[in-house]
Amino acid sequence: MTVRPTTGEPVRLDGATATELQRAGLPVRAPWWSTLALNGEGHRRLLREVHARHIAAGAQVITANTFRCNPRALRRLGLDSAGLGWMVHAAVGVARAARSAAKAEDVLIAGAMAPVEDCYRPDLVPPDEELRAEHRRLAAELVGAGVDLVLVETMNRAREARIALEQVRAAGGRPWVSFVCADGARLLSGEPLADAARAVERDGAAATLVNCASLDDTETALRVLRDACDGPVGVAPNLEDRGGIPRGRHVDRVLPAAVTPERFAERVARWREESGVDIVGGCCGATPAHMAALHHAPAAPGAQ
Numbered sequence: 001m002t003v004r005p006t007t008g009e010p011v012r013l014d015g016a017t018a019t020e021l022q023r024a025g026l027p028v029r030a031p032w033w034s035t036l037a038l039n040g041e042g043h044r045r046l047l048r049e050v051h052a053r054h055i056a057a058g059a060q061v062i063t064a065n066t067f068r069c070n071p072r073a074l075r076r077l078g079l080d081s082a083g084l085g086w087m088v089h090a091a092v093g094v095a096r097a098a099r100s101a102a103k104a105e106d107v108l109i110a111g112a113m114a115p116v117e118d119c120y121r122p123d124l125v126p127p128d129e130e131l132r133a134e135h136r137r138l139a140a141e142l143v144g145a146g147v148d149l150v151l152v153e154t155m156n157r158a159r160e161a162r163i164a165l166e167q168v169r170a171a172g173g174r175p176w177v178s179f180v181c182a183d184g185a186r187l188l189s190g191e192p193l194a195d196a197a198r199a200v201e202r203d204g205a206a207a208t209l210v211n212c213a214s215l216d217d218t219e220t221a222l223r224v225l226r227d228a229c230d231g232p233v234g235v236a237p238n239l240e241d242r243g244g245i246p247r248g249r250h251v252d253r254v255l256p257a258a259v260t261p262e263r264f265a266e267r268v269a270r271w272r273e274e275s276g277v278d279i280v281g282g283c284c285g286a287t288p289a290h291m292a293a294l295h296h297a298p299a300a301p302g303a304q
Helices: 018-023 033-038 041-056 071-075 081-101 128-145 158-170 193-203 215-228 261-275 288-295
Strands: 061-064 108-113 149-155 175-179 207-211 233-236
Touching: 018 033, 018 041, 033 041, 033 071, 033 081, 041 061, 041 081, 041 288, 061 081, 071 081, 071 128, 081 108, 081 128, 108 128, 128 149, 128 158, 149 158, 149 207, 158 175, 158 193, 175 193, 175 233, 193 207, 193 215, 207 215, 215 233, 215 261, 261 288
Parallel strands: 061 108, 108 149, 149 175, 175 207, 207 233
Antiparallel strands: none
């Protein structure tokens, strides 16, 4: 699959995993977070069903549940280095099983690589050598498990994003890099998104994205990405209604959607027309219904 299909349509990422697990009744909280879905066949069945629903909704890329499989997170569970290997392979195996059951072998599997500490706390990003060691181990496991690409996502500092990208490339993986932004198209660290996007593209990112920002912040960020990058750009907005909840505060319950699937598809159609977005998915709160609305939306004006 190319990132810029000849049809003019963007590549469709899946929607949320963790909030869909919550919707299915699985708790998502410290210290297990979403890795609880890998612990036991019953939980893995729920995860497989989440992947299956996103595939049925038209996802062309599904993301294996490795978001919290970095060594630091697993140490907090009391797991040693062997835990990293089995969890990554279990997560990729569940995604592969969902793809096989759907007879959708053309669907790509992305391995998720998150910040080693906290997506919303740029002040907690560790020193370079710690980042390099941890991302090296996860990158090697993901590539060894056979993912089609590695989605370095929800990065709040350019420094960590670049080190994670470096390690994915060193392991022989295909990296996409996605940042989390706040007002004014700045990373949560305060760094300009344009500078960070240019840096990772120069370093070899195959695509540059923004994820887990509100719809309005995503729209602003997309314009910046389009101007800053020569290569493919994409978005995966947070679709939760987080009114009254501080940015970055975790709540272990299902939040209402900020927008209906139809309104989401309309917004994305406008982005396609105005900015030529190449990749579209959804982050927290993005249901299979939201993603299906994208799949069935009319083609952008001028698409062949």
